[in-house]
Amino acid sequence: MTKVIQRERVGTETLAKEAPEPVPVALERVLLFPYIQGLTFTRRILREGGFAAINDAFVRPPSTSREILHPEQYITRAFMPEPLDVKDIEGPIGARSPLFTDTVGEFVIASLLGEALSSQTRGEECAQGWRRDRIAVFKDGDKRALSWMSEWDSEEEAREFSECYREMLKGRYQKDVQGEFLTVATGKSLRVVHEAKRVSIGVEFAG
Numbered sequence: 001m002t003k004v005i006q007r008e009r010v011g012t013e014t015l016a017k018e019a020p021e022p023v024p025v026a027l028e029r030v031l032l033f034p035y036i037q038g039l040t041f042t043r044r045i046l047r048e049g050g051f052a053a054i055n056d057a058f059v060r061p062p063s064t065s066r067e068i069l070h071p072e073q074y075i076t077r078a079f080m081p082e083p084l085d086v087k088d089i090e091g092p093i094g095a096r097s098p099l100f101t102d103t104v105g106e107f108v109i110a111s112l113l114g115e116a117l118s119s120q121t122r123g124e125e126c127a128q129g130w131r132r133d134r135i136a137v138f139k140d141g142d143k144r145a146l147s148w149m150s151e152w153d154s155e156e157e158a159r160e161f162s163e164c165y166r167e168m169l170k171g172r173y174q175k176d177v178q179g180e181f182l183t184v185a186t187g188k189s190l191r192v193v194h195e196a197k198r199v200s201i202g203v204e205f206a207g
Contacts, residue, residue, distance in 0.1 A: 129157025
């Protein structure tokens with residue numbers, strides 16, 4: 001990556017100084033999430049139930065970004081988080097236990113898609129209806145694979161996410177990624193599979 005060089009004159013000396021790389025918008029949003037969305041969530045809880053509700057939230061804190069983005073669902077228990085078991089993830093043939101697993105969540109999905117598509121609002125629309133997900137990284141010989149399974153409130157919302165994700169990939173690689181692994185770059189293949197309320201995304205790459 002090309003580094004940006006700034007030159008500053010101090011007295012009679014010229015100093016070469018490396019300017020910091022700009023922070024990706026999606027990462028910036030993730031870093032600010034506790035301060036912006038977290039504050040909005042706290043204010044809503046306070047308005048609905050006072051400081052007693054704040055104390056209760058410390059006892060039973062939200063475990064997903066969906067609850068923070070939609071505090072009314074947290075307050076009324078309209079949404080109850082259920083983790084997706086790692087065994088539901090389709091790993092590569094021959095791979096053993098994953099090297100790493102994690103949950104992505106509604107907010108990160110919205111941030112990633114919002115930066116890649118037409119607007120952040122579009123990203124948020126694509127991420128609504130998220131219910132649960134699990135992402136895992138596997139190692140199979142000299143190859144690595146990433147498997148990401150997400151589940152949505154309805155088949156329509158799962159389809160919308162699938163289409164948004166494929167649109168993002170098409171903008172990045174100029175290729176329409178669908179149900180079969182497609183080589184999009186040297187040593188990298190992708191696929192996106194939508195079935196009922198679930199979307200499975202697979203990535204295979206060297207290394």
